[in-house]
Amino acid sequence: MDINMIGKTELWIQSIRLHEANLSDIAGVVSEVFELSPQEVLVVDAGPTHVTLDILRQTMELHQFTAKESLLLSRLSKLPGVTIDAETAIHSEGILEMISLDPDLKEDVTAKAATVGKQMEEAFLKRVRVFPTGAEVLSRVIEDTNSPYIKEALETQGYRVTVGDILPDNVVAISNALEEALYEGYGLIITTGGVGAEGKDQTVEATLRLDATAATPWVVKYEQTGRHVKPGVRIGVGQIGKALIVNLPGPHDEVADCIPVLVSTLAQGARDKTVLAENLSAKLKSRHLPH
Secondary structure, three states: OOOOOOOOOOOEEOOOOOOOOOHHHHHHHHHHOOOOOOHHEEEEEOOOOEEEEEOOOOOEEHHHOOOOOOHHHHHHHOOOOEEOOOOOOEEEEHHHHHOOOOOOHHHHHHHHHHHHHHHHHHHHHHHHEEEEEHHHOOOOOOOOOOOHHHHHHHHHOOOEEEOOOOOOOOOOHHHHHHHHHHOOOOOEEEEOOEEEEEEEEHHHHHHHHOOOOOOEEEEEEEEOOOEEEOOEOOOOEEEOOEEEEEEEEHHHHHHHHHHHHHHHHHOOOOOHHHHHHHHHHHHHHHHHEEE
């Protein structure tokens, strides 16, 4: 099963000796042993006696890394310019520490870890961070009625919801907050507001900075006149590993329409960003159809 790495993706190889070693070859060996593509392993630091690598994945299968320290060191020792001895060891944090597991314990520990991992994943998927956005909310000109509504509605469905800071109409500030929530292990991140046609509306753009292929269907389109610098209103659903980022509108009635759709779609096991975005946009479009 997929295990979320919760941002703990670095490997430190200590007491290794390098002399004119090829760092790309070292990264290539790690990717092969971990059954990853070469693009998913990056050497981020190296010195005469150490190498630090980053695994560019949010999730991995247990079998990809569990009890593989000996195999990895053996493969590395065959590279030109790399010397391994009895002091060489691999260190990591989080679930990746299982790379150093005794092979004789692998079967039993892996089975137990799979059970714990499933429980952790279920908890991860139910962990929610909500971010209200917009200058009018930030300045307290209008009340944030969306966050308490979302919190109450989701908590009745078994979710654990935390309301984050009110975010300004700034694409960098929003994307930074979203990224921080991802690394803090939130499986569902919801923003409200900032999906309109004005230049200040930046939540969908912030999500696209983190997931360039996020689903961003249009809800309604306008002529680009006056303050409308974008073709219309759209919502966004990005996906990083199994974590979802959902950009909802600001009007409370529209949020109230969307939350039951969000809950029912996720309850059906549909964590696909395209499916969720289509369901949400269809509900919102129905509000704009002539009666």
